[in-house]
Amino acid sequence: MKQDNKMRLYVGVAAAVVLAGAGGFGIAKMTAGKAQAPVATEEPEHKEGEADAIEMTAEGITAARILVQPVAVGGFANEVLAQATVEAAPNGQAVLTARAAGAVTRIYKRLGDPVRAGEPLAIVESREAAQIAADRSVASARASLAQKQLAREKRLFEQRVSARQDYETAQAEAAAANAEARRAQVASGAANVTSDGRGVVVSSPISGRITAASVSLGAFVQSETELFRVADPQRIEVRASISGADAPRISPGDRAVVELADGRTIEGRVRSITPSLSAETRTATAVVDVPALGLQPGQTARARIIPSVVRASKAIVVPDEAVQSFEGRDVVFVRTAKGFQARPVTVGQRSAGRAEIVHGLTAGQTIAARNAFLLKAELGKGEGDEH
Secondary structure, eight states, X not given: OHHHHXXXXXXXXXXXXXXXXXXXXXXXXXXXXXXXXXXXXXXXXXXXXXXXXXXXXXXXXXXXXXXXXXXXXXXXXXXXXXXXXXXXXXXXXXXXXXXXXXXXXXXOOOTTOEEOTTOXXXXXXXXXXXXXXXXXXHHHHHHHHHHHHHHHHHHHHHTTSSOHHHHHHHHHHHHHHHHHHHHHHHHHHHHTBOTTSSEEEEEOSSOEEEEEEOOOTTOEEOTTOEEEEEEOTTXXXXXXXXXXXXXXXXXXXXXXXXXXXXXXXXXXXEEEEOSXXXXXXXXXXXXXXXXXXXXXXXXXXXXXXXXXXXXXXXXEEEEGGGEEEETTEEXXXXXXXXXXXXXXXXXXXXXXXXXXXXXXXXXXXXXXXXXXXXXXXXXXXXHHHHO
16 A cells, blocks of 8 residues: 555656656746847847948058048038139249340240249340340440549549549549449349340249240230249149138138049148228138149139137038938948948038038047048948848
8 A cells, every 4th residue: 555655656756847847848948039039139230230330441541532531529600611712822923024125036935844943935136135235334334434533533632643522523423333334234134134135035033834925936025025924833822712701700820621623622721811801702812821732723622711719519510422321311431440330420401512410420530521422332232242
């Protein structure tokens, strides 16, 4: 009887163990299923972060002509946008004229040729030049004769042969003759008369290139007729037209960014601004000093001037093309150690090729400001490859 009871007890315990094991397995399975759910939700986020990143070296960025620049706090109120043109600096352009009327007998340089300071470009044969050379010779001879007479009168006065009045008269005549000789010499130098006295030399006071030439061999030209223009490409400036409302906000020394039609940007500083408005355009002119960097007089550009005294604003303004639309959202590509990261942003107002970022960027971050569409295309390729 006791053995039957023991057998029943062993069978019951075994059955309980089996049921407990089966229940534990079921609970473990359910628990495992629930534990995998957060992993499934975290994994796509990680992949999405990797998909928004683009690896690119500094050499690749340069080769793709992607312009990177830091962003700073300041809304549209802290910038002045103005149309501008590249002009030759006052000491960077020379207008060469005929110093005397006559016929052009020699032409040494043509349009586009480089010239050195003092190098002759043409010769104009002129009767006026001959007259200037003759006056110089006559004045020099009179000065020499006056000096000899002064020396003779001095000896006679010292020997008490001649009166003091004669000596003083000789002194005055010598001084007048010397002054006339200097005048004639200066006139000859100003006209740049040739050594033979037959013509005048047209030469450039600066080094550069000939940008205009309106002279023909054998042509008769009047005095002060423009024959050549020479410009030094290293001496240029940018002149921006500033509205009357913005002019009081600009001061010498303000930072300026010159945006060219070919996509380049050049940093500069405001050198000066006119104190009054033009009667014709009702605008002031701000002169911006910039490095030459291949600029040519006559180029059109846009100047973005950042006044030193700014208004309080927490918004960030970036070039409009820095903002790209990707998967239905606006993104800006932020520079990272390995390349770029697409950062979602909230865009405010847009104006004159600039976009105001009200959320998504912080001051000091460096972004792709130009040719960002290349990064968008690369990002799209990455998305396509994953699918």
